[in-house]
Amino acid sequence: MKYFPLLWATLWRKKARTIFTLLSIVVAFLLYGMLQGVNAAFHLSIDNANVNRLIVTSKISLTEPLPISQQQQIASVPGVSGVAFAVWFGGYYQEPKNFLFATPVNIDDYLHVVPEAKIAPEQVEALKRTRTGLIVGATQMTKYGWKVGQRISLHSTIWVNKYDGTSDWPFDIVGTYTFSGDESQEQGAYFNYNYLDEARTFGGGTVGWWIVSVKDPHQSAQIAARIDKLFENSPDETKSQSEKEFTQGFMKQMGDINFIVQAILGAVFFTLLFLTGNTMMQSVRERIPELAVLKTLGFTDAKVTVLVLAESLLLCLIAAAVGLGLADLLFPMLKNTIGVVRLPSRVILSGASVAVVLALATGGLPALRARRLVIVDALAGR
Amino acid sequence: MNDIVSLSQVAKRYTRGKESVEVLHSLDLKIAQGDFVALMGPSGSGKTTLLNLIGGLDRPSDGDVTVAGERIDRLSGAALARWRARHVGFIFQFYNLMPMLSAQANVELPLLLTSLSAAQRRQNAQTALKIVGLDDRARHKPNELSGGQQQRVAIARALVADPTLLVCDEPTGDLDRKTADEVLGLLQTLNREHGKTIVMVTHDPKAAEYARRQLHMDKGTLVPGNTP
Numbered sequence: 001m002k003y004f005p006l007l008w009a010t011l012w013r014k015k016a017r018t019i020f021t022l023l024s025i026v027v028a029f030l031l032y033g034m035l036q037g038v039n040a041a042f043h044l045s046i047d048n049a050n051v052n053r054l055i056v057t058s059k060i061s062l063t064e065p066l067p068i069s070q071q072q073q074i075a076s077v078p079g080v081s082g083v084a085f086a087v088w089f090g091g092y093y094q095e096p097k098n099f100l101f102a103t104p105v106n107i108d109d110y111l112h113v114v115p116e117a118k119i120a121p122e123q124v125e126a127l128k129r130t131r132t133g134l135i136v137g138a139t140q141m142t143k144y145g146w147k148v149g150q151r152i153s154l155h156s157t158i159w160v161n162k163y164d165g166t167s168d169w170p171f172d173i174v175g176t177y178t179f180s181g182d183e184s185q186e187q188g189a190y191f192n193y194n195y196l197d198e199a200r201t202f203g204g205g206t207v208g209w210w211i212v213s214v215k216d217p218h219q220s221a222q223i224a225a226r227i228d229k230l231f232e233n234s235p236d237e238t239k240s241q242s243e244k245e246f247t248q249g250f251m252k253q254m255g256d257i258n259f260i261v262q263a264i265l266g267a268v269f270f271t272l273l274f275l276t277g278n279t280m281m282q283s284v285r286e287r288i289p290e291l292a293v294l295k296t297l298g299f300t301d302a303k304v305t306v307l308v309l310a311e312s313l314l315l316c317l318i319a320a321a322v323g324l325g326l327a328d329l330l331f332p333m334l335k336n337t338i339g340v341v342r343l344p345s346r347v348i349l350s351g352a353s354v355a356v357v358l359a360l361a362t363g364g365l366p367a368l369r370a371r372r373l374v375i376v377d378a379l380a381g382r
Numbered sequence: 383m384n385d386i387v388s389l390s391q392v393a394k395r396y397t398r399g400k401e402s403v404e405v406l407h408s409l410d411l412k413i414a415q416g417d418f419v420a421l422m423g424p425s426g427s428g429k430t431t432l433l434n435l436i437g438g439l440d441r442p443s444d445g446d447v448t449v450a451g452e453r454i455d456r457l458s459g460a461a462l463a464r465w466r467a468r469h470v471g472f473i474f475q476f477y478n479l480m481p482m483l484s485a486q487a488n489v490e491l492p493l494l495l496t497s498l499s500a501a502q503r504r505q506n507a508q509t510a511l512k513i514v515g516l517d518d519r520a521r522h523k524p525n526e527l528s529g530g531q532q533q534r535v536a537i538a539r540a541l542v543a544d545p546t547l548l549v550c551d552e553p554t555g556d557l558d559r560k561t562a563d564e565v566l567g568l569l570q571t572l573n574r575e576h577g578k579t580i581v582m583v584t585h586d587p588k589a590a591e592y593a594r595r596q597l598h599m600d601k602g603t604l605v606p607g608n609t610p
């Protein structure tokens with residue numbers, strides 16, 4: 001590209017201004033990368049939701065318990081291939097900010113329905129043998145530096161332990177699990193439902209929700225309807241949803257992250273549009289005599305237009321590359337909060353296209369002005 | 383006689399709102415290959431307007447403009463731009479160099495429009511700078527050069543693509559006597575030794591003496607009789 005030195009020299013014509021503009025765009029794209037990354041991470045759990053599974057909760061609310069006696073009835077619904085349950089435990093380690101999604105389960109049922117959770121067979125056996133056993137997600141093991149065999153205590157925000165009257169529950173770590181296809185699921189822990197059920201002061205014989213696997217995902221809706229029909233008019237009416245619907249609904253409760261992210265970024269880029277557009281316009285205005293000279297030398301209107309657009313592209317792409325690169329570097333620091341390790345590549349790709357759109361939007365008007373410039377008027381200062 | 387420039391019945395009008403002002407009136411002019419013409423006349427007489435028509439920077443309202451064998455009044459904008467790149471070198475009163483480019487890069491600018499390789503472009507620009515005696519200043523930016531040196535860089539830029547015609551609008555208007563004489567001497571050498579055809583607008587009778595002939599304009603017409 002033989003015009004590059006000309007472009008480059010033009011871009012740095014006013015160094016301070018270019019650096020200031022560049023920095024503004026870099027910050028905007030850093031923000032873009034981080035926010036869209038978080039957004040994408042949240043949606044990852046929706047994308048990863050298993051189509052073979054239904055989540056059955058109480059019709060009244062997500063947190064209303066259901067009787068464990070429903071298990072047999074759900075299992076007998078045609079098309080159901082497995083039923084497991086889980087219970088809210090609301091656990092944290094030492095401090096509330098160390099939230100640990102510990103779930104009381106029947107491990108055999110659970111692994112049958114959620115085969116993505118991978119636990120070594122001998123550790124599964126160890127859990128069954130150890131009443132206070134705990135299988136911890138790989139991420140949490142490294143985060144706290146825990147070892148198998150270690151005794152820890154988790155505080156429950158829900159359940160009181162009737163043996164000592166506190167909400168502290170002692171556990172013995174007997175193993176770890178990984179979760180194939182979704183590292184963000186490795187932040188939890190599993191333990192024996194029986195431990196909770198025997199020791200809790202209320203709520204005995206109840207579960208939080210059912211996890212139901214179906215034989216044919218195309219039948220999901222019908223099976224969900226059959227389950228809900230089964231408990232219609234009983235004291236424990238249910239609401240069955242696909243795992244995807246359930247996750248989406250759950251996300252909605254935490255606020256519409258997608259909307260917030262798009263709104264913030266919309267505001268940032270709207271401002272940037274004016275800032276960069278103004279810089280480009282100013283720079284073209286100052287260069288009118290130079291642009292006239294280029295045209296005098298035989299640069300066509302089209303060529304001058306492309307040069308101005310290319311300058312704006314160069315500015316935006318450099319800044320976007322730096323901003324998104326920084327986001328890619330910083331993003332892994334959020335691992336403990338959102339569980340995703342790398343900035344998703346689609347965020348980088350969408351960021352690059354935003355940079356191109358920004359360049360064309362901010363370079364468009366100045367390019368048009370350069371194109372329309374009449375040589376003799378510009379040379380005469382008219 | 384081989385005419386490089388041939389204007390016949392050329393008129394130029396500017397319309398501002400409803401008013402139309404004619405600044406060139408049915409003008410005829412021929413300039414032969416190898417000539418060096420000084421165009422003189424009072425301010426506002428239309429010298430720059432005429433020069434812009436010859437150089438293909440502007441189009442006449444009426445009449446034919448043939449330069450270097452082409453009816454340039456009929457060319458489209460892009461074709462005219464390409465024609466300028468091939469045939470005309472421009473030199474202005476205020477040099478009009480690119481401030482952020484070195485002398486060398488300024489001189490190479492017109493060559494970007496040719497198919498020359500980077501090495502050839504560098505070579506040709508160096509040759510042009512040598513002709514104007516500034517090969518030792520190739521790396522300097524315009525603001526590191528004196529007015530006379532800047533004008534010589536501008537001349538090198540006008541020369542580098544080997545144009546048919548050099549068009550100069552008051553090239554020494556901003557220079558002191560001594561520097562002006564150097565620049566004019568350079569133009570004269572280009573005309574005498576390199577055979578460049580030159581049309582130069584000037585206010586300065588001393589500058590005009592460097593030319594082979596002088597044309598005088600007044601109120602949009604060429605004043606007859608004073609040139610052979």
Ligand SMILES: Nc1ncnc2c1ncn2[C@@H]1O[C@H](COP(=O)(O)OP(=O)(O)OP(=O)(O)O)[C@@H](O)[C@H]1O
Binds near residue numbers: 396398403425429431
């Ligand atoms: N774009 C334009 N619109 C209106 N009038 C114009 C335009 N360009 C030139 N003129 C007028 O045309 C006339 C001739 O202008 P021109 O620039 O050719 O004069 P000149 O002989 O070069 O003068 P000077 O010696 O001052 O440079 C002037 O009266 C000028 O005001």
Ligand SMILES: [Mg+2]
Binds near residue numbers: 429430431551
């Ligand atoms: Mg003039």
